[in-house]
Amino acid sequence: MKVGVILSGCGVYDGTEIHEAVLTLLALDRTGAEIVCFAPDMDQAHVVNHLTGQVSPGERRNVLVESARIARGKVRDVVTAQASELDALIFPGGCGAAKNLCDFAMKEADCTLHPEVTRIIRQMHQAKKPIGAICIAPAILSKALGNQGPTLTIGTDTKTAAALERMGAKHEACPVREFIVDEEHKLVTTPAYMLANRISEAAEGIEKLVREVLRLAR
Numbered sequence: 001m002k003v004g005v006i007l008s009g010c011g012v013y014d015g016t017e018i019h020e021a022v023l024t025l026l027a028l029d030r031t032g033a034e035i036v037c038f039a040p041d042m043d044q045a046h047v048v049n050h051l052t053g054q055v056s057p058g059e060r061r062n063v064l065v066e067s068a069r070i071a072r073g074k075v076r077d078v079v080t081a082q083a084s085e086l087d088a089l090i091f092p093g094g095c096g097a098a099k100n101l102c103d104f105a106m107k108e109a110d111c112t113l114h115p116e117v118t119r120i121i122r123q124m125h126q127a128k129k130p131i132g133a134i135c136i137a138p139a140i141l142s143k144a145l146g147n148q149g150p151t152l153t154i155g156t157d158t159k160t161a162a163a164l165e166r167m168g169a170k171h172e173a174c175p176v177r178e179f180i181v182d183e184e185h186k187l188v189t190t191p192a193y194m195l196a197n198r199i200s201e202a203a204e205g206i207e208k209l210v211r212e213v214l215r216l217a218r
Helices: 018-030 063-070 095-099 104-110 115-126 138-148 158-166 199-217
Strands: 002-006 034-039 075-077 088-091 131-134 180-182 187-190
Touching (some): 002 018, 002 115, 018 034, 034 063, 088 199, 095 104, 104 138, 104 158, 115 138, 138 158, 138 187
Parallel strands (some): 002 034, 034 075, 088 131, 131 187
């Protein structure tokens, strides 16, 4: 089983949520899956000082280079990702998913997606291969596949859920340790740090999501 993991930088406030990414990679590795990490080669929307939570004016970082920190250097430009080489695809969350892979954090339902992210999602969907999305990352699926009416969750936040629904998704509330599966579209989503107060809470939902994505890929 070969699974693509799409990263969006390194750090919850301006990139990939690190716990979510590592938990995803660990859960996949425990199944024996072959993991291929991808990220776009582009500047981050901005750089945040994770100690203060403040934007660092004038500082620039590259999403692909930062993602390599999580992937231990083994990460490919998302332009090289092809559905033909993958059995499944998973998006960890973090603000980078909503700032770098798309601009949902700034524009909500009026957001636009990175074109290569859109391409690989639609390729996977057309090939009937499963996609998992964690935390805020279901917003990406809402934008890419909204015309299909996918069923997704970001947890229980009504404002964010309403934005997903304006893009065409059907939102289902979901507790942190569980997941929502759309069997028709082969989509699996879990709230993780949209709701989690402890890493163990996020881990349980992510581990269940990984198992379900791999079940749908068989």
